[in-house]
Amino acid sequence: MRRYSEAVKADVRRRMSPPHRQSVAQISAELGIHVVTLYNWRKTWRLQGEVVPASEKDPEGWGATDKFTVVLETAGLNATELSAYCRERGLYPEQVERWRQASQDANENLVLTLTEQKDLDRRHQQDQREIKQL
Template structure:
């Protein structure tokens, strides 16, 4: 059952329910219990890039201490690529970083501040 809901051969809950005759709510409860245990069980049949943030973060946490060989094996089991995990790890690290403005954005901001100061002086 878990294999059918886990990557890389994941199937929708509706399809599994129809094929095996198990009530949909039972399958959702099982999936929720597995997720609470820390397993990666995507909410849909979407490709890994379409997974929600919680599933991606779980993958990042699970793969944090793995070397390159172990990471490759981990990714193969789940239908992922190491590059995806690297991008997700970088996104998690950058989540709380201050946004960096480009030169064009900085100039635009300075221009707007100057205009605001002129308007304030005019009042």
């Protein structure tokens, strides 16, 4: 198994991250690193909370995990710091604000307690029995 230096890994991470967002296939072809190795590195970085989108898509096409990571990373930044963060990653502050709002809105939905869920399931079963009898 071939070992790669931290400098090579840092270069790959830079290429995968915004604003470059090169595909795994493109990086593999350019650097001669097997695609499985690149996917494993990307998975590790994402698990560490780094923004390494799974595609070359425009940031609006990113998955929820990447968008939420950006929201978390920018939560304590002032306007100047947010602008610098966005410039480095090819984002707009307005996008980050929309993603922040979407994250907040997602948590507005009520979550049922275990007791409420059991009660709902019980009523659903009763309804199903009544429907079957009819």
